[in-house]
Amino acid sequence: GAVVSQHPSRVICKSGTSVKIECRSLDFQATTMFWYRQFPKQSLMLMATSNEGSKATYEQGVEKDKFLINHASLTLSTLTVTSAHPEDSSFYICSARVQGGLDEQFFGPGTRLTVL
């Protein structure tokens, strides 16, 4: 149980375009999901907390207009990278916390974004 999926696993796009990444909890409901960014050989940096039915809360330094987060249901959160640039190229990972569960977060497999 507690499986999180992400789609797509890899995406290549041209500079200036927008890319949407989906994060789904497959077998549980998640009122809270989290989005992280991971550069090669570096740590996971928390970008934002996605709350079902309300606005996401962003970490300091993360541009909310650039990284749009929508959490429309208890099993789906989306991250849209708008007007992507090469510096946005990274590994994006989501995680989800089981509604009413303990503190553990379950991670998705990640999405490798390459902006040309």
Next chain:
Amino acid sequence: GENVEQHPSTLSVQEGDSAVIKCTYSDSASNYFPWYKQELGKRPQLIIDIRSNVGEKKDQRIAVTLNKTAKHFSLHITETQPEDSAVYFCAASKYNFNKFYFGSGTKLNVKP
């Protein structure tokens, strides 16, 4: 905000030896400390966690210790095996806020 520091950044041990990874945190209100293992290109997987109401927790070859006063916690892996080779991340979190702040990671290499 919370600041988590992790050492060492790389650790190379011989198979069968023990490995210790250390983390410190800054926010005394943090009360949940998970450890994740991440293999190359894969998702982080929880290997053990500890809450602030205990000082030590063990699961077979893996143990975690927590010193709340000093604000540091450590991961101990005994009888290491080549399949333990991966990057290990510590994290700190506060209950109900649940945001995880990760350390910088430790690349563990277990030599056969």
